[in-house]
Amino acid sequence: MERLQKVLAHAGVASRRKCEQLIVEGHVTVDGQKVTELGFKVDPDSQAIAVDGKPVKQEKKVILLLNKPTAYVSTVSDPEGRRTVMSLLPTVAERLYPVGRLDYDTSGLLLFTNDGTLTERLLHPSRNIEKVYRVTVEGTVDKEARRRLAEGIELEDGMTAPAIVEVMKQGPESVVQIAIHEGRNRQVRRMFAALDLPVKRLKRIAFGPIALGHLKTGEWRTLDPAEWKALYRSVELSPPPYATPTFPNRKVERPARTSRSPKGKRSRR
Known part of the structure; x- marks a missing residue:
C-alpha cells in the first residue's frame, strides 16, 4: 500500500505537491469514490484510480545506474542552480528519482528508479543494505x-x-x-x-548486489535481468516484470558486449 499522492506522482500525473492539491480539491477517485484525504493509502495494482474521471495508468518500473561524477548534486533540481545528476541521464518517459544521494564531491554508483517501494526499502536502516x-x-x-x-x-x-x-x-x-x-x-x-x-x-x-563495474564516469546503463531480480530480492520484494525505460523519439543502440563491459544498455557519452 502506498500514499495516493505518491502513486499519482510516480504515474507521471504531476509533481507530488500538485498531486496533493488535486486530491484536496476533489479531482481524484479510488474505485469510483472521491478521496480528499492526504495520506490515503492505495494498492495501485488492484485499485482503480482516476483523475477527473480519466484512469491513471501506472508506469512500468524501470531502473538506471549512473557513474556519478563529482561536482553534481544528487537531486532532481537545485535551488542554487548547481548541476544535478538528472542532466546526465537520457530523456525517458518515466519519472525517475535518485535512490538516496551521493555528496557533491563524491563519485560513483547512483541508482535511479520510479519504484517508490523499492527505494524506501533500499534506504531503510533496518534493511542493512x-x-x-x-x-x-x-x-x-x-x-x-x-x-x-x-x-x-x-x-x-x-x-x-x-x-x-x-x-x-x-x-x-x-x-x-x-x-x-x-x-x-x-x-x-x-x-x-x-x-x-x-x-x-x-x-x-x-x-547491495549491484556493482559499478567498468562503467565510465558520467555514463549510465540499465540493469540486466539478473541484477534486476537480485536488487528486488535483496529487500524481499517480488521482482516486477523486467523493463527498460521508454526513450521518446529515440533509438538506443545496444553496444557490443565484451568480457570487460557491464551488461545492459549504456550511453555513448
Missing part, C-alpha cells in the same frame, strides 16, 4: 586505524556500526575499500576524519 566505497586518504591506514574502523568509530551522532576494511595501497596517500551498512550524512568522510586521515577522493563502487 551494504554500500562499498573506494577511499583515497592522506596518510597511512595502520593496524590501529583498521581495528577502529572494524569495531566502529565514535562520531558526534553516535557510534558507527562495524565496517569491513581492505587496504589496497599504503603510502603518503593510501587507498582503502570499505563496506558499511549505514547511510549517515558524509559518514565515510567523518569516519576517516576521526582517525586524522583526510579523504581526498571517495567513490561508491557497489550498492
Whole structure:
C-alpha cells in the first residue's frame, strides 16, 4: 500500500505537491469514490484510480545506474542552480528519482528508479543494505586505524556500526575499500576524519548486489535481468516484470558486449 499522492506522482500525473492539491480539491477517485484525504493509502495494482474521471495508468518500473561524477548534486533540481545528476541521464518517459544521494564531491554508483517501494526499502536502516566505497586518504591506514574502523568509530551522532576494511595501497596517500551498512550524512568522510586521515577522493563502487563495474564516469546503463531480480530480492520484494525505460523519439543502440563491459544498455557519452 502506498500514499495516493505518491502513486499519482510516480504515474507521471504531476509533481507530488500538485498531486496533493488535486486530491484536496476533489479531482481524484479510488474505485469510483472521491478521496480528499492526504495520506490515503492505495494498492495501485488492484485499485482503480482516476483523475477527473480519466484512469491513471501506472508506469512500468524501470531502473538506471549512473557513474556519478563529482561536482553534481544528487537531486532532481537545485535551488542554487548547481548541476544535478538528472542532466546526465537520457530523456525517458518515466519519472525517475535518485535512490538516496551521493555528496557533491563524491563519485560513483547512483541508482535511479520510479519504484517508490523499492527505494524506501533500499534506504531503510533496518534493511542493512551494504554500500562499498573506494577511499583515497592522506596518510597511512595502520593496524590501529583498521581495528577502529572494524569495531566502529565514535562520531558526534553516535557510534558507527562495524565496517569491513581492505587496504589496497599504503603510502603518503593510501587507498582503502570499505563496506558499511549505514547511510549517515558524509559518514565515510567523518569516519576517516576521526582517525586524522583526510579523504581526498571517495567513490561508491557497489550498492547491495549491484556493482559499478567498468562503467565510465558520467555514463549510465540499465540493469540486466539478473541484477534486476537480485536488487528486488535483496529487500524481499517480488521482482516486477523486467523493463527498460521508454526513450521518446529515440533509438538506443545496444553496444557490443565484451568480457570487460557491464551488461545492459549504456550511453555513448
